[in-house]
Amino acid sequence: MAMRLLIIAEGATLAHVGRPLLVAEEAVRRGWHVVFARPRSYAWMTRNAAFDVVDLDAQSPEVFARRLASGSPLYDLATLDAYVDADRTLVRTHRPDAVIGDFRLSLAVSARLEGCRYATLSNAYWSPYCVMDGRWPVPDIPMTRFMPIGLAEVLFNLVRPLAFGLHASPMRQLRAKYGLSPSGVDLQTAYTDADLVCYCDFPGLFELKDAPSTHIVVGPLVWSPDVPVPEHWMQLRDDRPVVYFTLGSSGRADLAVSAARALAEQGHQVIMSSAGRPISPGGLPGVFLSDMLPGEAACARASVVVCNGGSPTTQQALLAGRPVVAVPTNLDQFLNMSALQKHGLGRVVRSDRFSPERLCAAVAEMSAATGDSASRFHASHAVRSAAAVIAGQLEHS
Incomplete structure (x- = not known):
């Protein structure tokens, strides 16, 4: 019997739809049955899909970008809770053998509640097992506009654990609501909490230390729009x-x-x-x-x-x-x-x-x-x- 695969593409950026599209196309080549869920605003990317496509309710890229720019948590509890309901409905409707998500953080809860295998697409630099050389780089945030970058980087690394904890707080609250342990869930584990974690990076570009066998570097998933050369x-x-x-x-x-x-x-x-x-x-x-x-x-x-x-x-x-x-x-x-x-x-x-x-x-x-x-x-x-x-x-x- 052909494997049934549900893919949920969050759509925060183009990459979060483009990468899982490549997986969907490979699954179809293998004869699997694929259901691909993506926000309606990305319908142009699946116009010629050889698999079933359904619309997905998701936070808009504009809201995501505003939250990112302001340093706010990327998702609040209400949004993640609504995602869990939507995820579970998709799993119950399509009864997949496995579900793949790309930055659909709610699947760490919803897939487990439905007893469905869950794989996530991520990048190795968000892995809790990634070896960091020295301090984390400081991004473009308000304080970098008026102080030397070196000083801003020191201050950023001092407050980073607290900031990461704040960003992971909605995921901890979500887990607690559904009876899953929130203990030890920080930002990196929240981003990579799945039965199979697929890091879409070149082997050798990032170093992973003591990563379990369920965390694998699969190589890049490079998607380009199907448009002609101008x-x-x-x-x-x-x-x-x-x-x-x-x-x-x-x-x-x-x-x-x-x-x-x-x-x-x-x-x-x-x-x-x-x-x-x-x-x-x-x-x-x-x-x-x-x-x-x-x-x-x-x-x-x-x-x-x-x-x-x-x-x-x-x-x-x-x-x-x-x-x-x-x-x-x-x-x-x-x-x-x-x-x-x-x-x-x-x-x-x-x-x-x-x-x-x-x-x-x-x-x-x-x-x-x-x-x-x-x-x-x-x-x-x-x-x-x-x-x-x-x-x-x-x-x-």
């Missing part, structure tokens, strides 16, 4: 360097125009994706704007990739053997870029210290770097895709 790419000249520029769905969109202008003035041709956000460079010469781009093709066409530092675009860059310059804002992006900097794969221009001059200097530096390090991580990617690894784990567990 016709205006035909205007790109071979005698001038190309930069692929995108701040994705969660970067500082207000910096995009000044960044693109500065790169163009330095002689770069800028192929730019707004990721569906209202960005308009106003017809700047040398800047080629699209709403969405095929990310892998864009990385391959460029010599340097400029992005927000999140794992989706940086992984596309590494697969193309391209170095990264990041303009990160949130902690997730800073954590990802810490590893890339450590391995010589990228440079950071902090969003709270951004200037066009700093960006251009970082791009010039990375343009001069070879792609050897990036190619090494490309070569380390398993022949089987991450989606196939995840499917195999579920099939044999």
Whole structure:
């Protein structure tokens, strides 16, 4: 009998729908029955799906972004409690053999209440078993705007355990409400509380210590929108360097125009994706704007990739053997870029210290770097895709 799989894509950002989409496609190739739940605002991503798709009630990306920017817990108890009801209804309706979630934190409770195997997609830098070198990086938060970064980082690390506890508090309350122990649930365990934890990162990029066998690094799940290469790419000249520029769905969109202008003035041709956000460079010469781009093709066409530092675009860059310059804002992006900097794969221009001059200097530096390090991580990617690894784990567990 074919395996039945329920996938719940929270939709906080594009990546939280794109990654599970790849798993769904792999499951269908294996002959499984797949039900894919995603917010209605992402219907365009599943328009040609070869599996069943249902709408999912979820907090909007805009609310998620506001909570992230303000330093508030990303979900309150009322939201998570409503998620549990919705999750349980989906499980009872579709009776899956397993459920996969991508940042659907409520599944740690709802899947267990329904006795259903639960796998989560995550990143290794959120693992409680990830080895951190020194202090955690301080993200773009109010205090970094008026004090030296070194001092802000010291203060951030002093208050971080308390802040992480505050962020995990709604999950502890949720567990207690449904009779599950809240003891020991901090932010990292809340993000990775599942029967199978799949870290969607390149092997060797992050170090895990004493991780149980249920925590596995599966490789990157790199999704790109199914859109054609823009016709205006035909205007790109071979005698001038190309930069692929995108701040994705969660970067500082207000910096995009000044960044693109500065790169163009330095002689770069800028192929730019707004990721569906209202960005308009106003017809700047040398800047080629699209709403969405095929990310892998864009990385391959460029010599340097400029992005927000999140794992989706940086992984596309590494697969193309391209170095990264990041303009990160949130902690997730800073954590990802810490590893890339450590391995010589990228440079950071902090969003709270951004200037066009700093960006251009970082791009010039990375343009001069070879792609050897990036190619090494490309070569380390398993022949089987991450989606196939995840499917195999579920099939044999």
